[in-house]
Amino acid sequence: MRDGFVSIDALTERVTAIIANAGFSADHAAALARTIVAGERDGCKSHGIYRIAGCLRTLEAGKVVPDADPVVAEPDGAIVRVDAKGGFANLAFTRGLPVLAEQARKSGLAAMVINDCVHFAALWPEIEDITAEGLAGMAMCPSYATVAPAGGTQPLLGTNPFAFGWPREGQPPYVFDFATSVVARGEVELYRRAGDPLPDGWALDADGQPTNDPEAALDGAMLPFGGHKGSAISTMIELLAGAMIGDFTSDTALEWLGTTTIAPRHGELILAFDPARFAGGRADPRATAEAFIGAIEGQGARLPGQRRFAARDKAMNEGIALTAAEFEELDRLEKEGVA
Amino acid sequence: MRDGFVSIDALTERVTAIIANAGFSADHAAALARTIVAGERDGCKSHGIYRIAGCLRTLEAGKVVPDADPVVAEPDGAIVRVDAKGGFANLAFTRGLPVLAEQARKSGLAAMVINDCVHFAALWPEIEDITAEGLAGMAMCPSYATVAPAGGTQPLLGTNPFAFGWPREGQPPYVFDFATSVVARGEVELYRRAGDPLPDGWALDADGQPTNDPEAALDGAMLPFGGHKGSAISTMIELLAGAMIGDFTSDTALEWLGTTTIAPRHGELILAFDPARFAGGRADPRATAEAFIGAIEGQGARLPGQRRFAARDKAMNEGIALTAAEFEELDRLEKEGVA
Structure with a gap:
């Protein structure tokens, strides 16, 4: 076998089949694929087919409802609540999106709370779905405790992703x-x-001592970005997208799961x-935003997501x-169907 | 004259009088004081009486409506809009707060948009007012362009503050x-x-070259915290609390003001x-949050705001x-009444 190209449709078909064959429902298989x-399309190898194995491992461990x-x-006021019932978050998000968008247009501002979901891969696909509705979006979720708070010594925070997007006309969103x-x-x-x-x-x-040894780091704790400021944002995510929505924080998520080798269960706030x-x-x-975004590009700084959109163009x-x-x-996943 | 102590009430009275004598209305003088x-009470000298001069300079420059x-x-859906009419933001926030709190309890989530305000000092007093209502709060605003985006070379972003607070019972909020x-x-x-x-x-x-020379830095640009991640958050603030609310971004704010020596005019999103x-x-x-916050303290990490609350206790x-x-x-401000 050699390096080569596969069309987006053909890869989608193969990945969907692998996930469905492992036992996931058709809707979940489609959402995960x-x-x-x-x-893969956007050049984020760490969120591509590499993730299939983790998805299947999580299923084998009995930690996701397929x-x-x-x-x-x-909607309860401005809050749209989706009960993921222990499945991967992707399908829950897709089902909640039209209601979130409608509520945001009605109230100006709305929140989607996903509970009892299993996290899968990145938040930017969700954010892009929101910008495709002409809305700005913010998303965050805990993970499992692998990061020490600034000034601390032990894992307590997750790698807690934070995502944002702004809609642009006639070009990819600012994400x-x-x-x-x-x-x-x-x-x-x-x-x-x-x-x-x-x-x-x-x-x-x-x-709890600073280390340059990767092995020691994996046994210890990672640190937040940006010192106490990044740490503060991570704690905000624990409070808003964990405690506030009545779901796990990263430490209770790890307790429930018992390992960091499969996907974490928790909630999500969008x-x-x-x-x-x-x-x-x-x-x-929109016009003010375009002037601002143009000024970033005008001084030669790269827009976030720019590399992703370039890779996407190429893949298309x-x-x-x-x-x-x-x-x-x-091939192996198709034949053996295991992680 | 010697170093000494002044009671909170006595200092409030003196500062209120200085600001009122400079020409501000009683309501603005009270809110600013x-x-x-x-x-001062919380040991944040950079946001204490040191700021009076800037407040008066802004008035003398004709850039704030006293x-x-x-x-x-x-409320328009979940959005509470306050027109500050060119005055300092503090009074606008105080007036909007009861409506914001009511709307947040009604919708679960609400936003306050302050337009045409002049920024004054820190966001944490506003955040504390929100947590005092039993609500969690997030606040952000642009400033004026003094910071280059990550990968850029020129000032475009403001120092753009970001603030968050979580209410706690029987003790100071997490802010x-x-x-x-x-x-x-x-x-x-x-x-x-x-x-x-x-x-x-x-x-x-x-x-646009890295420098260690403060003089060159003041003629050039500061950098965002945390590299491209902190830069991304700062751009989010420009988009949400500038473009989205129909107000200045940090670059147009600087254009309008023409200087960074007085307080910037823009909007604010809460x-x-x-x-x-x-x-x-x-x-x-609340219980989940307390367990989480307890775990931060339990490993010896300081809570954000902790120093401020200790200073406050002492001052009280x-x-x-x-x-x-x-x-x-x-004394000088009382006698001369000028910046």
Whole structure:
């Protein structure tokens, strides 16, 4: 087998079949495949087919409900609540989105609360779905405790992703999505495999002392990005998207799961804003935003998401580039159907 | 004159009189004095009586309306809009707060938009007012362009503060409030006066090159905290609390003002969440939050705001400590009434 290209549709079909064959319902398989293929399409290998194995491992561990039927409640004021019933969050989000968008247009601002979901991959696909509705979006969720708060010594926070998007006309949205840890845990794992020392400021060992040893870091704690400020944002995510929505924080999520090798269960909080309503006719929010975004590009700074959108353009034209090893992994998953 | 103590009430009276004598309406003088004295009380010297001069300079420059009568509109869905009419934001916030709190309890989630306000001092007093209502709060606003986006070379972003608070029973709220620049501009100014080089990663010179020279930094641009992640959050603030609410972004704010030596005019966005509504009866959000906050303290990490609350306790008991120079400054402001 050799490196080569696969069309977005063909890859979607293969990934959907692998996930469905493992035991997930058709709706879940479609929602998960969409997210995984979006990762590959956009050049985010860490959120692509690499994730299929973790998805199947989570199922084998009995920590995700493969045929969960998420239920979207009637909005309670500005709050749209989706009960994911222990399934992956992706389908729950997709089902809740039209109600969230309608409520945001009605109230100007609305929140989607997803409870009892299993986290899967990135938040930016959800944020892009919100911007596609002409709305601005903010999303956040806990994870499992692998990060020490600034000034602390032990894992308590998750890598807690925070994502935001702003809709743009005739071009990709302004979207960012990042872990509130200095790096993702997988990055530390890559240093371990390569036998390279970690940069300063990434991690603590099990005694809470700064370490450059990846092995010691994996036994200890990662650190939040940006010192006490990034740490503060991560704690906000625990409070708003954990405690407030009546769901796990990262420490109770880890307790429930008992491992960091499969996908974490928790809740998620998503806010949607209708710019036209917020502007109240004072000025055109889109035009002001375009001038601002243009000024970022005008000084040569890259927009967040820019690399992703460039990779997407390429994949739409040429197909998705996979290595021989990735083709082999797909073959193996198709034949053996296990993680 | 000697270093000494002044009671909170006595200092409030003196500051209120100075501001009123300068030409501000009684309502504005009271709102500003409350914020300034809160800064002194909580040991935040940079937001204390030091700010009176800037307040008066802004008035002398004709860039704040001293008797503006902020108008709170009927809520539009979940949005409570306050027209500050060119006055300082503090009074506008105070007037809008009861409506915001009522709307948050009604909808679960509500937003206050303050337009055409002049920024004054910190966001944490506002956040504390929200937590005092039993609500969680998030606040943000642009500033004026002094910070380059990550990867950029020129000032475009403001120091854009971001603040959050969570209500706690029987003890001070969990509150943080920080500039999204590495440091506040005043910090760079302190290095300049001391003739000390800036730490790496704080600033760029006018050519967009990294610099350790405070003078060059003040002519160039500061950098956001936390690299591209902090930069992303700062851009979110420009979009949500600038473009979206039909108000200035930091670059247009600077254009309008023409200087960074007086207070910036722009808008502000404040979100209020009702935890009980978000939890939907699933679990007690306060109890989960207390367990989480306890775990932060349990590993010896300081809570954000902790120093401020300790200083407040002390000030409530002993009065506020002022230096001889600070007493002299108050005397001078009382006699001369100018910045």
